[in-house]
Amino acid sequence: MNKSVGRLVSVLYRKNQVYLDIALSAYNITASEVAFITALYRKDGINQELLSQTLNIDKAATAKAIKSLETKGYVYRTKNASDRRANMIFISEYARSQKRGIYKELGKWTDFLTRDIEADKVETMFEVLNRMVEHLEKGFLPVWDDDEI
Amino acid sequence: MNKSVGRLVSVLYRKNQVYLDIALSAYNITASEVAFITALYRKDGINQELLSQTLNIDKAATAKAIKSLETKGYVYRTKNASDRRANMIFISEYARSQKRGIYKELGKWTDFLTRDIEADKVETMFEVLNRMVEHLEKGFLPVWDDDEI
DNA sequence: AGGAGATAGTTGAATTGTCAACTAATTTCG
DNA sequence: CGAAATTAGTTGACAATTCAACTATCTCCT
Numbered sequence: 213m214n215k216s217v218g219r220l221v222s223v224l225y226r227k228n229q230v231y232l233d234i235a236l237s238a239y240n241i242t243a244s245e246v247a248f249i250t251a252l253y254r255k256d257g258i259n260q261e262l263l264s265q266t267l268n269i270d271k272a273a274t275a276k277a278i279k280s281l282e283t284k285g286y287v288y289r290t291k292n293a294s295d296r297r298a299n300m301i302f303i304s305e306y307a308r309s310q311k312r313g314i315y316k317e318l319g320k321w322t323d324f325l326t327r328d329i330e331a332d333k334v335e336t337m338f339e340v341l342n343r344m345v346e347h348l349e350k351g352f353l354p355v356w357d358d359d360e361i
Numbered sequence: 362m363n364k365s366v367g368r369l370v371s372v373l374y375r376k377n378q379v380y381l382d383i384a385l386s387a388y389n390i391t392a393s394e395v396a397f398i399t400a401l402y403r404k405d406g407i408n409q410e411l412l413s414q415t416l417n418i419d420k421a422a423t424a425k426a427i428k429s430l431e432t433k434g435y436v437y438r439t440k441n442a443s444d445r446r447a448n449m450i451f452i453s454e455y456a457r458s459q460k461r462g463i464y465k466e467l468g469k470w471t472d473f474l475t476r477d478i479e480a481d482k483v484e485t486m487f488e489v490l491n492r493m494v495e496h497l498e499k500g501f502l503p504v505w506d507d508d509e510i
Numbered sequence: 511a512g513g514a515g516a517t518a519g520t521t522g523a524a525t526t527g528t529c530a531a532c533t534a535a536t537t538t539c540g
Numbered sequence: 541c542g543a544a545a546t547t548a549g550t551t552g553a554c555a556a557t558t559c560a561a562c563t564a565t566c567t568c569c570t
Contacts, residue, residue, distance in 0.1 A: 213491050217471055218377050219396060220490040223417040225374035226557070227497050228367050229526085233558095244526060247368055261548055268372040273527050275550055297535045297548040322366055325493040333485050340486040341369040342362050344474040348376050375527070378556085382528095393556060410518055422557050424520055446518040446565045 217344075228321065235317040239310055240284055246314065248277050249286060252303045253311055256287075259298040268349065286310075366493075377470065384466040388459055389433055395463065397426050398435060401452045402460060405436075408447040417498065435459075 214220060232243035241249065251266050252258075258266075264274045278301060281287045286307040292298040326334045363369065381392035390398065400415050401407075407415075413423045427450060430436045435456040441447040475483045 213487060214494075215471075215487055216399070216467070217373065217474060217490075218381070218392075218467070219399075219416065220487075220494055221370050221373045221377065222396065223494050223497065224366065224370045224490070227417070228370065230558075232367070233525095242525080243367075247371065250365070250368075259548070267368065268376070270528055271549070272529080272551080275548095276526085279550090292548095295536070295548080299549075318365075318367070322364075325366060325496055326489075327496065329489055329492050333489050336482050336485045337489040338362060338364055338369075340475075340478055340482050341366075341373070343478050345363075345369055345372050347474055347476065348372065379528075382555095391555080408518070419558055420519070421521080421559080424518095425556085428520090441518095444518080444566070448519075 224325075231321055232317070235321070236314065239314055239317075241281070241286065241314075244273075245277050245281055245286075246318070248274070248281060249303070249307060249314065250318070252287060252301060252307075256303045257300050259292065259300060261298070263301065268345070373474075380470055381466070384470070385463065388463055388466075390430070390435065390463075393422075394426050394430055394435075395467070397423070397430060398452070398456060398463065399467070401436060401450060401456075405452045406449050408441065408449060410447070412450065417494070 229243040232246060236242065236246055247267055247269075248263065251263060260271060260274045260278060263278075264271045267274070278287060278289070278299075282289060285304055287301050288304055289299040289301055292300050378392040381395060385391065385395055396416055396418075397412065400412060409420060409423045409427060412427075413420045416423070427436060427438070427448075431438060434453055436450050437453055438448040438450055441449050
């Protein structure tokens with residue numbers, strides 16, 4: 213058994229992109245954009261900064277994705293009146309109308325991946341993945357040069 | 362608990378890249394290159410096609426990574442005499458001399474991620490990730506338009 | 511033998527995400 | 541109050557990866 217988190221996660225990430233780009237092409241959204249959409253289905257009206265934190269993604273990537281989703285009619289933005297630096301991002305009616313179909317495609321992917329694997333083991337995998345992500349959120353593994361303090 | 366393989370794997374993949382790019386900068390290699398190096402530590406003399414299959418990565422990405430690693434002195438290539446299309450890729454002596462240090466950095470990352478998580482759960486996570494990758498290797502989830510066959 | 515199709519590798523275009531630099535607005539606090 | 545630091549967002553440069561098109565070589569048939 214291969215014990216490299218890096219390799220396994222790399223394969224899953226890249227194939228996930230390829231699969232979802234195809235599966236979601238009918239919805240005119242990409243694998244990277246769907247992460248923003250699902251976050252906003254859960255809670256919209258939040259700003260880009262919070263969205264970036266939620267997804268653990270660079271704010272530049274968020275800016276680009278939201279701009280694209282706005283063009284495609286999935287989200288709209290309004291300036292926050294009490295903090296005019298911030299955009300509030302909302303899911304459009306159109307996006308809501310596509311929700312069920314999009315989740316169906318996401319579900320198919322997870323079902324395919326976890327097919328024939330015991331449910332309790334899958335559960336444990338989710339738990340461990342979540343805890344590893346929590347470690348990342350809490351604080352990065354510090355990297356020092358050997359001769360710096 | 363978040364049950365999206367996509368989101369979790371995405372965070373782990375991207376942070377892994379950022380961390381390793383820093384941690385391995387002393388070795389003049391990147392996070393993506395180190396995957397090729399470790400595969401070649403395990404078995405070198407193989408061609409790019411097999412390397413691509415082993416890492417589940419596009420052959421174009423392999424070509425570019427190997428070219429870069431060759432420039433950096435980590436690998437060298439010789440034409441396979443019995444199949445002159447194919448390159449045989451070998452780890453250099455220099456690469457071997459860096460092996461221990463590189464694995465140390467990789468180990469620090471895994472240790473950080475799995476810190477304070479029960480060993481048997483980590484084991485189960487590896488098992489499930491491996492089986493999911495096997496599903497990918499066996500065959501892609503087919504995608505059809507609803508009105509095709 | 512020799513042509514059709516398969517295989518190994520390379521190259522260039524497009525996409526995604528990071529970082530750094532920047533603008534604009536807000537908060538802090540001397 | 542008002543300058544300095546912080547925060548939200550944007551933009552442009554760069555790296556990694558995929559796909560498609562291409563070359564070269566090899567294998568399989570008849």
